[in-house]
Amino acid sequence: MIAIVDYSTGNIRSVINALGRIGAKDVVLTSDPALIASAERVILPGVGDASESMAALKASGLDECVKALKQPVLGICVGMQLMCRHSEEGDVDCMGIFDCDVRRFVPQPGLKIPHMGWNSIADLRTPLFDGIPEGAFVYYVHSYRPDLCADTICRTDHGGEFSGALSHGNFYGTQFHPEKSGSIGEIILRNFIEKAL
């Protein structure tokens, strides 16, 4: 069973649709900690404001539930940011699973913020990226991004490099949206579901 953590954030439907397209069975949207803990894979989605999302996660006690998980967990976009130490968006302390902070893109001439569209990923590590060529394009929509750190498993450049994805133990996170990244995104989701992570 794949549990998608339901903490009243947007974007859940597109994740469910993407899992359906790759033939994933038994996908459950839930806020029940016991059910989440019993899943083989857990996905923490997220769209919107990091501090509001963190507050919603805490209010339902799901932050402690997520931190204690032992199976592979994938955070997507804001879901991943909540797994970092701290976010500048709303100056909020997050779960501290990944060893880095999330900061706003620094404005500079010609740099579009939000970072929106297809950008390439480099220095790919872990089986999450099995079968993905260096320089592949994935879809991003965000104004805050995680720093590079020891947990970085892919890098993207937008006015400087940041972590496009992170991993620490059984925890994984992508700043990009695999569910909107065409066939490349589908391979990444399939890797998350099928590979030994």
Add this chain to the structure above:
Amino acid sequence: MVAKRIIPCLDVKGGRTVKGINFVGLRDVGDPIELGRRYSDEGADELVFLDISATQEERGTFASLVSRIAENISIPFTVGGGISSIDDAARLLDAGADKVSVNSAAIRNPELIDSIASRYGSQFIVIAIDARQVDGRWLATTHGGTRPSDKELFSWAKEAQDRGAGELLFTSMDHDGTRAGYPLETYARLADELSIPVIASGGAGNIAHIAEVLTTGRADAALAASIFHSGEIPIPELKKELLKCKIPVRI
């Protein structure tokens, strides 16, 4: 570096695409989902579905179509046409649209941009402006270019950005359908004055026109309908040519 985007636009009426679409080997060309998937497989970076329905009944069909599109397409898609309230936008978001584009309704009621952006985020709202030149000034029009307004292009685009629009889709009604190319200086000025991405639309007749608007015109994306639908410019070939011109595109 963010890739320049190529965006096919499909006109939908009562759940079917209405412009002649000419994909080799595709017999039934009216199904928007099949066409969307086809464009997605060919390397389109995003899709725009424009609802040109005339009746309420057809509009209802469109909303249910959006949810089937969302289930079947793995790239971002925008829906537009007839969105005049936050409830319209909410319905389409619930159906699975990644973005909505608003045009005439935002000119009538600019606060619509603020309310959609503050509820769903700037990434969810595209401001579409159709404008034509009148005595040397670019003036926005409504209702598919048929009615003039008093909104001047550059100030209206800036206002829409400040109100929370996340992207600008600008169509020159003087160039649309001419196949003679885009107003490059106008696009370059928009890129200078705005911080949000600019999508160029209307006027392309060949690959060179698209290359120009993405370089000299500094647009972030090019949207087109008939040149893709007719099969005249296949997207894989277009992208190959753009790469030869050193324009970053996703292959």
